[in-house]
Amino acid sequence: MKKTQEPRHPAEQSARARILQTAHDLFYQDGVRATGIDRIIEQAGVTKVTFYRHFPSKNDLIAAYLDYRHERWMTWFIDALGRVPRTAEFPLEPVVSALKEWFNTPEYRGCAFINGVVELDGIGPWVAEVTLRHKRDTTNAIANLLPAGERGMKAAQAAAMAVDGAIIRMQMEKKSAAALTLLELILRALCEACHLSG
Amino acid sequence: MKKTQEPRHPAEQSARARILQTAHDLFYQDGVRATGIDRIIEQAGVTKVTFYRHFPSKNDLIAAYLDYRHERWMTWFIDALGRVPRTAEFPLEPVVSALKEWFNTPEYRGCAFINGVVELDGIGPWVAEVTLRHKRDTTNAIANLLPAGERGMKAAQAAAMAVDGAIIRMQMEKKSAAALTLLELILRALCEACHLSG
DNA sequence: TTTTATGTAGACAGATCTGTCTACACGGGC
């Protein structure tokens, strides 16, 4: 079953996977509106017909891009949170560590979903919807670092919002890790205020 | 001196002012990239020649828009902060009140400068520069609510970053004032942690 | 009075972007 999927280029990816991968890189790096279909087609090494057979319109590609991005980023984030030992004194420390890792990647250009909401507000309500799902999942991942219950959930939501602020900040300032130390200040204050640090 | 400025339409604004005003409304509401020159020209009631005499290129208009926006918003923000009585118990309360006012305006679509950085990253480094100026001025306005000194400044910077998070959050969620209560939670925690609440 | 700054009206060039179309090739399953 499904051996028909990848016959053409045994070593390489299927045409669809190459398109999606290329679209991801270009959309994230240069922005969705600024990236034309032609450039994706050229860089992915496919033709227009092949492209439009897989993605009937650019909007379909954008939707697939956001899904793909969510999957990738979420997997990485949860893994990164787990790689740092949790301490009772500052249970949100893994959040700072994970973001530090992300912020230092050379291709960093902010949160694809925040960028999407800003750039693509007009093309449909589904952009805001997938973005809210993304932020909900992120909040849940943060909440898993805290004791279950009302207090932990409120703190996780606030922490996630502060993280968005840090993401934006880092996107503006490029250099300088000021965003990270400020975020740590906020998260420590939050943990204390919610009696979550021991 | 300068009586030449507004001769044509005594009751109305000068052509330049109308263009800038229209550009502001459309750029902020629909996004810069999504707004064509033709639409601004039409809605401002001027012609192409008039437009290009005042603004040699769209980028010049974008720059003027950001300057104009900064002036307007900053004036409003400082005024709004001053309208709320400061309490020693929670000195950052005016920030929450001011944002509440802003978030409830029907035309709210986030921070024009954050949107600009996301949308216009490619067109030149000056976008990030005016954005950083804007955020610095905002931070200073917040710092004026706090006692001068190292502690107050750090808290103001962290608060400004959290505010950015709330701005984004509100932009995604449209309805629901969750962003505001979360922001208040963060700011209260910050004030306590920095020993700024009495 | 002449010049200059400002304005109007609208055609046009040149680029770019999305999406469609024709024509052809090849491998696997029916």
Added chain:
DNA sequence: GCCCGTGTAGACAGATCTGTCTACATAAAA
């Protein structure tokens, strides 16, 4: 043996966007 899914190559239509151009009008300044 034949069809169908997937692939290639590239022309083309139609829309939109930025910016230029000609031709003309008018009020204030010199």
